[in-house]
Amino acid sequence: MIDTIFDSITYLSIQRAVLASILCGIGCSILSVFVVLMKMPLIGVSMSHAAFAGAVLGMMLGVNPFLSGLIMCMAAAALLGPVSDRTDLVPENILGIMFSFLMGIAFLGMGIITRTKADALNLMWGNMLTLTETDMWILLSATSSTILFILLFFKEIRLILFNRRLALLSGIPEKPIYYALLFLTGIVVSSNLTTVGGLLIFALLVQPGATALQLTYNLKLFFIIAIASGVSASISGLVLSYVFDVPAGASIVIMATVIFTLSYIFSPKRKG
Amino acid sequence: MNRFVIEMEGITLHKAKNILLDHINLCFSEGEFAGIIGPNGAGKTTLLNVIAGFERFTGRLSLFGQDQTWHRDRNITIRIGYVPQVLEIDRSFPILAYEVVLTGCLGRTGLFRLPEKKEKERSEEVMEMLRIKDMAKKPFGRLSGGEQQKVILARAIIQEPHILLLDEPASNLDMAVQKEFMDLISDIHKKKGMTILLVTHDFNLLPASLRRGILINKGKIVFDGDIRTATSGEVLSALFKYNLETFERNGKRFVSYD
Numbered sequence: 001m002i003d004t005i006f007d008s009i010t011y012l013s014i015q016r017a018v019l020a021s022i023l024c025g026i027g028c029s030i031l032s033v034f035v036v037l038m039k040m041p042l043i044g045v046s047m048s049h050a051a052f053a054g055a056v057l058g059m060m061l062g063v064n065p066f067l068s069g070l071i072m073c074m075a076a077a078a079l080l081g082p083v084s085d086r087t088d089l090v091p092e093n094i095l096g097i098m099f100s101f102l103m104g105i106a107f108l109g110m111g112i113i114t115r116t117k118a119d120a121l122n123l124m125w126g127n128m129l130t131l132t133e134t135d136m137w138i139l140l141s142a143t144s145s146t147i148l149f150i151l152l153f154f155k156e157i158r159l160i161l162f163n164r165r166l167a168l169l170s171g172i173p174e175k176p177i178y179y180a181l182l183f184l185t186g187i188v189v190s191s192n193l194t195t196v197g198g199l200l201i202f203a204l205l206v207q208p209g210a211t212a213l214q215l216t217y218n219l220k221l222f223f224i225i226a227i228a229s230g231v232s233a234s235i236s237g238l239v240l241s242y243v244f245d246v247p248a249g250a251s252i253v254i255m256a257t258v259i260f261t262l263s264y265i266f267s268p269k270r271k272g
Numbered sequence: 273m274n275r276f277v278i279e280m281e282g283i284t285l286h287k288a289k290n291i292l293l294d295h296i297n298l299c300f301s302e303g304e305f306a307g308i309i310g311p312n313g314a315g316k317t318t319l320l321n322v323i324a325g326f327e328r329f330t331g332r333l334s335l336f337g338q339d340q341t342w343h344r345d346r347n348i349t350i351r352i353g354y355v356p357q358v359l360e361i362d363r364s365f366p367i368l369a370y371e372v373v374l375t376g377c378l379g380r381t382g383l384f385r386l387p388e389k390k391e392k393e394r395s396e397e398v399m400e401m402l403r404i405k406d407m408a409k410k411p412f413g414r415l416s417g418g419e420q421q422k423v424i425l426a427r428a429i430i431q432e433p434h435i436l437l438l439d440e441p442a443s444n445l446d447m448a449v450q451k452e453f454m455d456l457i458s459d460i461h462k463k464k465g466m467t468i469l470l471v472t473h474d475f476n477l478l479p480a481s482l483r484r485g486i487l488i489n490k491g492k493i494v495f496d497g498d499i500r501t502a503t504s505g506e507v508l509s510a511l512f513k514y515n516l517e518t519f520e521r522n523g524k525r526f527v528s529y530d
Contacts, residue, residue, distance in 0.1 A: 037362070037365065037366075152383075152384065155386070162367055162372070163359060165356065165359075166375065167375075170431070171347075171350040217367070269364060
């Protein structure tokens with residue numbers, strides 16, 4: 001009796017873990033296309049640290065960590081937008097300062113939290129096997145809104161990624177779409193604190209896009225390759241974590257790096 | 273009835289403590305082709321940026337008879353074409369040449385709509401005119417500097433602007449390509465009749481159809497009038513504080529750097 005209950009719980013959590021890694025792979029891969037093509041890899045770092053710091057603060061104050069992480073991400077996005085618009089600041093420097101500051105806040109928070117340190121550590125590398133139904137719904141809505149956004153604004157997004165100045169000259173709503181991209185990054189990152197965690201998600205926000213960059217000149221294909229490599233990294237990482245009993249976040253990131261390295265070695269763009 | 277497409281009155285722009293533009297008064301009528309000439313840092317690009325809506329300024333700017341702030345409505349934006357001096361792009365960016373050209377239509381097409389057949393045909397026409405049709409399906413990053421610049425010009429033209437702003441469009445190109453590029457711009461002016469402002473510091477490349485020369489230095493206009501007077505040895509030597517001589521051959525005026 002107890003065994004069957006235990007089995008069904010494991011079954012459910014494995015089901016969730018598989019679904020979550022697919023959703024995480026899709027959402028992060030789409031965003032990695034922006035991160036890579038805008039050549040601002042630190043956006044991913046800053047966002048993930050903002051989410052992480054926000055979540056730790058939330059734990060301290062007894063607020064839902066997803067919510068506080070999301071709020072922190074939104075604040076980071078609201079700051080990043082104007083910073084990247086200014087020509088007298090080097091965005092990389094500001095982003096670097098911001099993410100180290102946020103990391104400081106996060107560790108400060110972890111130092112203060114005494115009772116639930118394990119929970120806080122989970123936010124760092126996530127735990128695919130302890131996902132709740134709410135976690136799943138949050139993840140599903142974050143990923144599907146990202147997909148919807150890309151489908152609706154594909155041609156505008158392409159021009160903004162290509163050159164923001166030309167986008168402005170074309171008379172398209174460049175700023176609203178650009179800011180929406182930043183906010184979406186925040187939403188996806190904070191919804192994935194529970195899956196791969198705030199520390200390692202950065203890898204998934206760069207590697208799928210970087211992999212696609214090695215392989216194609218077609219932006220539609222670019223998204224597809226990124227998603228395929230992101231999802232295969234997260235699924236194979238999940239399997240590895242199950243087999244070797246290691247944190248899923250860690251094995252997913254390692255798989256993503258392996259996939260990127262392969263794409264770099266076999267890149268037709270680099271040879272031609 | 274107001275025939276000026278651009279009117280500027282006392283346009284002034286400061287950055288930190290530097291004056292970039294100092295009480296600029298200029299008017300351009302419909303279909304005019306003018307050259308804006310001056311040394312580096314004179315404020316030529318800033319002037320174009322004010323018209324395009326990239327800079328905040330004080331003074332009065334009117335476009336198509338409507339007063340403007342730095343913020344532009346879409347219906348004004350799409351009537352201004354701009355070819356920047358250098359375009360910061362990633363050579364491996366996934367976009368093909370004709371896709372770059374078609375982005376010129378986005379403002380007119382509007383959100384949630386794809387470019388129609390009519391727009392695709394128009395882009396092919398423009399690419400044919402600029403002799404870049406063969407490379408339509410090539411990745412933009414794989415084109416040479418001259419080809420890329422022509423693609424960006426095609427993009428601006430397909431936007432069907434009433435004003436075309438060119439910021440040293442040929443400065444990164446080799447001499448033969450520079451000449452070809454300028455001839456194309458002359459052609460466009462003849463065929464499309466748009467108002468063209470061409471920023472340059474190279475007088476030997478001024479197209480023959482360009483009649484008006486505006487010399488600008490330290491944010492001030494120092495000469496505005498006939499291009500032949502503007503490019504006379506004395507006027508240019510004073511502007512660049514360097515002894516420049518001009519001579520004519522085959523009816524064209526050349527500037528020599530002494």
